Amino acid sequence: MMKTTSHNSSRDRILTGLLGAPIAHSASPAMHERAAEALGLRCHYQLAEIAGAGREDLKLLLEGVRRLGFAGINVTFPYKEAVVDLLDELSPGAARIGAVNTVVVRDGRLIGHNTDTTGFARAVSHLVTASAHGPVALIGAGGVGKAIAFALAGLGVAELRIFDSEMAKAARLAKQLESQVKTSATQSVEDALRGVAGIVNGSPVGMLPNLGTPVPENLLHADMWVADAVYSPLWTPLLTAAKAKGAAVMTGRELAIYQAADAFELFTGLTPSTAEMGIAFDAVMAKGYSASYAA
Numbered sequence: 001m002m003k004t005t006s007h008n009s010s011r012d013r014i015l016t017g018l019l020g021a022p023i024a025h026s027a028s029p030a031m032h033e034r035a036a037e038a039l040g041l042r043c044h045y046q047l048a049e050i051a052g053a054g055r056e057d058l059k060l061l062l063e064g065v066r067r068l069g070f071a072g073i074n075v076t077f078p079y080k081e082a083v084v085d086l087l088d089e090l091s092p093g094a095a096r097i098g099a100v101n102t103v104v105v106r107d108g109r110l111i112g113h114n115t116d117t118t119g120f121a122r123a124v125s126h127l128v129t130a131s132a133h134g135p136v137a138l139i140g141a142g143g144v145g146k147a148i149a150f151a152l153a154g155l156g157v158a159e160l161r162i163f164d165s166e167m168a169k170a171a172r173l174a175k176q177l178e179s180q181v182k183t184s185a186t187q188s189v190e191d192a193l194r195g196v197a198g199i200v201n202g203s204p205v206g207m208l209p210n211l212g213t214p215v216p217e218n219l220l221h222a223d224m225w226v227a228d229a230v231y232s233p234l235w236t237p238l239l240t241a242a243k244a245k246g247a248a249v250m251t252g253r254e255l256a257i258y259q260a261a262d263a264f265e266l267f268t269g270l271t272p273s274t275a276e277m278g279i280a281f282d283a284v285m286a287k288g289y290s291a292s293y294a295a
Contacts, residue, residue, distance in 0.1 A: 134197025
């Protein structure tokens with residue numbers, strides 16, 4: 001079903017894109033362009049793979065987005081936090097999180113949103129409910145980790161334990177969330193996992209070409225659920241090991257599709273078909289391409 005809002009909905013041609021690195025084989029262009037086609041629109045989704053961009057570089061890129069007819073762009077690793085103070089306005093959710101993955105151009109203004117949060121909440125809610133909202137361990141407190149943490153808090157998990165290789169990042173995120181959920185920053189993965197109902201990898205560990213895992217296999221068991229934000233590869237070493245132990249698992253597919261769907265709606269004012277976006281995502285995966293991490 002299609003829903004319209006006031007901005008961009010009259011356009012039959014849409015220009016959007018993705019800023020980040022590495023993104024050369026992202027599934028996002030296929031998902032957005034197929035969603036538009038299903039609605040009778042034409043969308044061009046431009047990849048802007050730029051590594052090592054500094055503040056001035058990002059300002060110039062965003063100014064181009066503002067002036068060149070873009071409906072908006074997605075932002076992925078490593079710029080989700082770096083763009084925050086370069087925008088004209090933030091949605092309440094993005095402001096709370098301090099990370100942006102979707103920038104909408106509206107009336108010449110750049111407005112930051114975070115559809116990683118809304119997308120992950122949609123994707124993981126059934127696992128949280130099935131585990132009676134039990135404690136969750138989050139690995140990674142960067143841009144996507146922050147979004148996941150806020151999604152889990154919003155879903156009402158009993159407790160959130162955060163581990164990051166940079167302890168200070170985990171501590172800052174725990175502080176941000178202390179009024180919403182019982183939360184702590186842990187000094188080790190082992191501490192984070194003790195007695196949890198679920199685990200989420202919000203770090204890039206396991207993303208190609210890295211074939212590591214953020215969680216030692218011996219800590220996994222059947223009485224937990226395990227989700228990964230990485231979708232390149234779809235079956236990360238963490239998920240493969242968790243499935244072998246009998247744990248319920250969720251690949252990065254659902255997050256990728258739902259965050260893209262929410263971004264598409266912000267860009268266009270139209271509700272896309274997640275089924276169509278899923279078909280496009282699966283086609284990219286079937287071709288054996290590596291797709292970008294939580295893009």
